[in-house]
Amino acid sequence: MAGTAGNLSARADPEHFWITASGLPKGRLEENDFLLVRIADGAVVERTRAEQSPSAETAIHATLYGLFPDTGACLHGHSVAACLATARTPAKGKGLRLPPLEMLKGFDVWEHRPKAELALFENHVDVTRIARDVRARFRRAPPKISALLVRDHGPTVWGRTLQTAYNRFEVLDFLLTYLARR
Numbered sequence: 001m002a003g004t005a006g007n008l009s010a011r012a013d014p015e016h017f018w019i020t021a022s023g024l025p026k027g028r029l030e031e032n033d034f035l036l037v038r039i040a041d042g043a044v045v046e047r048t049r050a051e052q053s054p055s056a057e058t059a060i061h062a063t064l065y066g067l068f069p070d071t072g073a074c075l076h077g078h079s080v081a082a083c084l085a086t087a088r089t090p091a092k093g094k095g096l097r098l099p100p101l102e103m104l105k106g107f108d109v110w111e112h113r114p115k116a117e118l119a120l121f122e123n124h125v126d127v128t129r130i131a132r133d134v135r136a137r138f139r140r141a142p143p144k145i146s147a148l149l150v151r152d153h154g155p156t157v158w159g160r161t162l163q164t165a166y167n168r169f170e171v172l173d174f175l176l177t178y179l180a181r182r
């Protein structure tokens with residue numbers, strides 16, 4: 001995670017999750033660098049330092065926890081591969097077809113030559129707008145792959161446990177790197 005990019009969260013209970021405070025380098029996180037946020041409205045209910053604010057992308061995490069109750073952790077990062085992969089998918093409103101590689105099994109896709117699609121959203125400076133788009137689309141049709149990609153920005157991946165989300169984040173990075181280099 002370059003600079004202070006990305007944000008990491010984990011569910012605390014059915015109604016709350018912990019998320020990294022804004023503006024921190026993710027390789028140097030400490031226990032006090034997380035805020036407790038309410039899923040229903042994204043409000044901060046606990047912080048250890050008054051100057052801490054939640055990550056700018058908290059609205060997306062809150063949306064995913066709200067939509068998918070079995071989600072235990074949610075990870076978002078930025079990568080060159082992700083940006084290159086979306087640059088080659090010009091059409092708006094279309095998903096990004098993932099390559100039919102063995103690594104797709106990391107997302108529980110077990111078909112032969114699967115047609116797996118990654119949900120792709122347009123980037124906006126106002127992140128709540130991205131969160132609204134995510135909610136609207138996933139409410140209608142939950143994604144088969146527990147991940148999404150924001151154009152020219154980066155992926156968000158979720159899973160039942162922190163380790164599952166972490167594994168899938170790495171799997172998706174592998175698949176996007178493949179697409180970017182092809």
Ligand SMILES: [Zn+2]
Pocket residue numbers: 005006057076077078153154
């Ligand atoms: Zn971001």
